[in-house]
Amino acid sequence: MQKKFILEVFKKASLCRHFENEVFKRIKSDKIKFPVYLSAGQEYVPASIAQIIKEKKIKPLLFGQHRGHSIYLSFGGDVIKLINELKGKKSGCTYGMGGSLSIHSPKINMYGHDGFMGSNACIGAGACFSSKKPTIIFIGDAAIEEDYVLATLSWVSKKKLPILFVVEDNNYAVLTKKDERRDWKAKDVAKAFRVDSFDVKDDPKLIYKLLKKNIFKKPMLINIHTNRLFWHSGAGVDTQKVFDRHLMLKKIIGKKANIIDQNIKNKINNLWQKN
């Protein structure tokens, strides 16, 4: 069971990784000239959650932020439409209006983001409250510092809404480290608001263990430690080497993973060439 789960997560993550690598190349070569927010390195967060949701046959409302490519792809957003969006075409997933940071997809219930960090917390909470549908809100370790995000945590706890807050914690707000900004943990603050909260690595097995039984029963926050491979915006790589879960899992799964990864890489490359 768990092997199958890991393999499915790996496939989703591989799709996200190679998609972002293709975007990276195009920013480097100046083919994409507007601000782009790459999520390579963080893909195991949405990939793991999307696979759990798939197995549970739930279709929640999704509220991501500006760094949403991997959320979109993991939950089944149309790849070609995202390519077209990044090429500024009207056939793009957000009709050429969204660029990289405001992507959306009615097909997967993914709502777009307006660029205000953490706005999706309040908006997602309101959508959940008024529709009574299970909802996932993805924010970063910076957005959780926004006062209105903290106020929202308090309110959803009071209303006992079926919401999962996912904090993608890469330790940085652009380039400012967490310990330079605050002395508290997201998990502790959420707990103070009586929201069930957890602090884990972006290991699919750990995420599975935490969410499989408890998701959407009551408000929950999961702070997931992850690493982003590229800069905050655009195409750049720091000299400091960061842990790469995708490479690690590829090694662990072995030959099968290499074949899957290569096939997905070729497929994504072809889609970018053709569209």
Added chain:
Amino acid sequence: MAKELRETIKEITTYHLKKKKSQVFGQNLTGVGWVAGTLPKLYEKDGVIELPMADVAGGGIVTGSGLVNRRPIYIIRYQGYNWFNCTFIVNYACKSKEIWKIPCPIFIRGISSEGNIGPVSGSSHISIIYKMPGIKIYSPMSNNEYKKVYKKFIKNTDVFYISEHRKSYSNKKEFKNKVKKNMDIILMPISITRFSAEKAKKILESKGLKVGIIHLVDLKPFRIESSWIKAIKTSKYGVLMTDNDYADGILRVLAHKLNEKTNKKINVLGLDDKTAGHHSSVDNLPPDEKKIIKNVFKIIKN
């Protein structure tokens, strides 16, 4: 017997909750006064939702409700709170239809009030959101005007900002425009200044002046009717527009739009460019009939 505007608002709200299965959001709704008697005595089970005291988050929660098409009513008790309450309204709800083709209809009731209320809560503050695309702004002061705006909202999918005024809630009368050619001057009042403008008109007429009056309810989009243009063009001294927002805001924007169409001088009279204090000696009140009359004579003299 004609009813007070507060009763009409209460009836519309009840209809919106019961028939449209919608929700009303706001802070301190179910407390003393029930929003100056404009809210039916209903609770969360009926759709009247108390928001947290976090103003910015509250506007976001309402935006989420609009996004899933519940068509919520959002009550902002003092328009001065627009600075906090409308952040996500203007940046998300108002843009949603255009960016994502997902409408986010919200009926915002922003309440203004004046007199001994101090530097924060008083007056209208619609100028700060007026420039944003995707918002529609109305300022009904009578029963029929309010009903008309609500009907428009039900047929529409945009964000509606209803600029109300506490002092209008006891109003039972309807307003009538006087749009005629060859007037000496035409008054174009907004919000609570409409009551003062009516009084000023009568006094000015008793002094022998020919005074037209055009009550402004639909502020954005601002449609200028051809009969208005004809009347303004043939007027002797142009127009005096009045409002209870600062003059350097929506008033000058609308005045400029009128000036472009008529090439006549459009004068404005709003709040003074100063902070209101609590005491009456340092307050900043909207123009009353005396101030309007004084300004009309100043315009004639110049």
